[in-house]
Amino acid sequence: MSTTKTTESGPDTPETTPVEPKSSSEEPEGSKASKEPAKVSVQNDPKEGEQVGVDSIVRIGRGKTVVAVRRLSYWYGQVIGVNDISLDIGQGVVGLLGPNGAGKSTLLKLMTGQLRPATGMVTVNNQRVWNSSKTFAELGFVPEQDAFYEEMTGRQFVTHLTRLQGFSADDATELAAEAIETVSLTEQADRRIREYSKGMRQRIKIAQALAHKPTVLFFDEPLSGTDPVGRRRIIDLIRELGDEGRTVFVSSHILHEVQAMTSDIVLINRGKVVADGNLFRIRELIDEHPHRIYVECDKSREFAALLTPFEDISEIQFSERGFFVSTDDPDACYGRIPRLSLEHGFKLQAMTSQDNNLSAIFRFLVP
Amino acid sequence: MMSTSEAPKIERPPRSLSSPTLGLRLLSLDFGRQIRARKTLTLVAIQLLPVVIAAVFVIWRDVDGMNLFRNTIEHVYIPLLLPLAALFFGGPTIVNEIEGRTITYLTLRPLSRATLFLAKLASSISVALVATLLPVLALFGVCMIGSGDPLGDSLPMLGAALGAVAVGAITYTAIFAFLGVLFSATLLLGIVYFVVVELVFAAIPIIELLSVKFHLRTIAGFTSSDRAGFLDRLILEEPLNFEWWFGVLIAGLMASFAIIVSTLVFRQRQFHV
Structure with a gap:
């Protein structure tokens, strides 16, 4: 985990000045990472009068900033869903951890333009997400909800959505087949989605997010409902996507799931980032x-x-x-x-x- | 593994991200999906019921075919089956996607919210047009069999009926889609709208101008004969009647208003699915 300070020059052009740059060979992976010294930033509520700003921006992932979140807040009436979060996310897999109701899904919906921020903003590749359709050409999202066009086959579903990414019918068919192959669903691709098991539905959701080969991916609880074999495949896939240099942001409330994918995590609770850093170091601290x-x-x-x-x-x-x-x-x-x-x-x-x-x-x- | 600052090199086929291309693509894909849907077949079957009944009358009873056609359009299609078709397709334009929680997939495609909504609405209108115009044509064919009139004499009536049904399908579908976008619920609101505006308002002189039905009747060349006559006498010397183009103009304005407002609202909609 590289810790950086961010110099704020407007949310559309986040510039980062690395304090302790780390090469990709130092990227923590599995148990190897646990042996390396890592920085953990625990964020407490600011004291009265203390200004929360440029110094409190969490920097996570490697390489350039791909997703920038600035002073993001969202309210559900009187209840706060996301509370003044600032994040810089680079390449690789980043885990978003938090208990149920912590604000993970709300944060993901804000980051994918489903919700309009009450304050602050989210940019992907320096483009605002809210009401900026072109951003979605480079963005894939695996939503938590189990929602499909049930009458379609898995192949039709993925092809349909890939065509809406601007590809021709032939190219979309080919890309869909490739994505379906990636999630090991080729044999069941021509069955109707309503006949799919929970795990298969989860995998076809992932296929639709991968088919257009986005560089930024958001996974909301991607392992829910999957069997152990499917779980392993999805974990491996997410790690591969991160290794390819894509930005993969994965939310989960289960620690060991995220631990299997990455050691770079953002912990949120009650809509606020409470810690960010290396998961293994945090666990070591707990083990003390x-x-x-x-x-x-x-x-x-x-x-x-x-x-x-x-x-x-x-x-x-x-x-x-x-x-x-x-x-x-x-x-x-x-x-x-x-x-x-x-x-x-x-x-x-x-x-x-x-x-x-x-x-x-x-x-x-x-x- | 890649170096830290290297952007991922991803090879993919060329694609067009222009709004018209993506909008038309969504329209065609959604139209294909809707036209194959079971509910469309159910609705077309309902729309064909008057055709079956007309066929029975034509075959076993001595009826004036063109009179039967005119009466069926005036008393069955325009006041009942046309709004029903629009309620079937217009309301669910967006509401079905929200309730089915599939809206997430659509809003994550690189097409603007406005394009998304307009493409979905155009698809719904297209299906509504197919589901209403084909039965009217079939009805005309059946009624022609029972009519001794030459085809040429009956064509103006067919043209007027098709025009009224087409304008009605567009306007009603736009209105029901508007209600869906505004309130995310269509069936109950659609029924309330239908009862209040299309049944009650349509029976009151002057106020009837707010109903779509009044203007469809104008386009089809029907007079205001189905209104409560005593109300007319209280307020007007004689029922309001306009030229067909006035009906097209007002219905067009109603549809435009519904489409513009719902597009603006949809652009700012948030989805808590």
Whole structure:
């Protein structure tokens, strides 16, 4: 993650001055990134009288700024959906993380011109998005909603929308076939969409966003409803798109989904960016604090007794059906629990952590 | 992996992003989709019902074919089937896309909101024209069989009927699309509009000028004979009657107003789908 300061020269021409430029070879990927020092910016609410401006613009992704968001706000009546967000997004995959209702979808709708900003603006390739149709020639969007022209086949759907990107019938057919192939749906392409499974519908949505080969892509919860194989394919595809130098902005409320795609993240909550930076570093910071793991098995008390001798275990608290174990070394504890249950013949029914999810990150970042 | 500042090199075929090209393309694609839709077939079947009934009359009863044609146009097509067709196609022009949440796909294409709306409206009007003009032609054909008149004598009546139906299809579809854009709901509002303006207003002297039906009757050459006669006598010496071109002019103004306002509103619409 490269951290830059942005010199504001008007939202249409965002100029960036890199403070710590990083070559693409240093681009964090998977576990490699976790070993590299990375900067994490945690954004707290400005103090009274403090000016929020040029210095608070989040810079994420590599290369030039492709998507610029400036002081963007959006209100649903009295409720704020997006609250004064400024972002500079470069190339590569950037994850937008936030719990349900954090404002992710609203932000994406603003970035794709579905909604008109109450204040501020969004530019893609230096062109305002709202009511600027030409911007959409370079933009692909996978919406969250499960909406289609159900009577069409997958191929007709993608071809239809690709033709509306200005391509001739032959070219649109070819591009659609290519995109359908990319999402591994060729065999089912001539079936009607109403007959598709949830995962297939998700993939055909992705195909329509890819067919015209846009340079900027927005994915809103792209993995919802997909099976593990489909999920893996979509994750790989998103990573490939980022590696090709496209700007890919992916929203999700599930941490491990985003973690599999990128380590560059923007965390939002209640419509505000609460942190941006390297996901692995944020998790490391969390890991420095005790974790609470919930365990449920057939003989809770006996199993808990097995765990008490370990030094990292600081507390065990029993509940109605299981127990909570607090540990200072979550990685070791996560491995130990299933191993011990197997070795001693306990039936492990559940092992979950309230701390290993997005809520934990938010509890950590937003006290 | 690419270098940091390098823009992605993406090869794709040439394309035309001009508004007329994309607008016409949307029109043709949407027209094709609508014409094949089951609801269109249902509507055409409904529109053909008077033709079937007319055929029964012509075959088994001794009726004046041209009189039957005229009465069917005046009392069935213009006041009832024509608004029904427009309600079918005009209202859902945009509302169906919003309710089906497919509007997102359309608004993410590189065509302006105005072009998008106008292309969709033109498509709806085209389907409405096909669904209403063909049954009128079929009705004329059936009625001609039952008429002893030479074809040449009946053509002016056919021309007037087709003109009124065409103007009606355009105007009603534009009005229902306008209601759809304004309120994102069409059926109930469309019915309210129909009852208030096209049934109640159309029966009141002077006020009737606000209804489309009045002007369609003018174009078709029908007098205001279906109004409550006592109201006429209270207000006017005799019913209002105008030349056909006046009907075209007023209906055209109504359609233009509906199209312009709904396009302006649609340009600023936000979609919370």
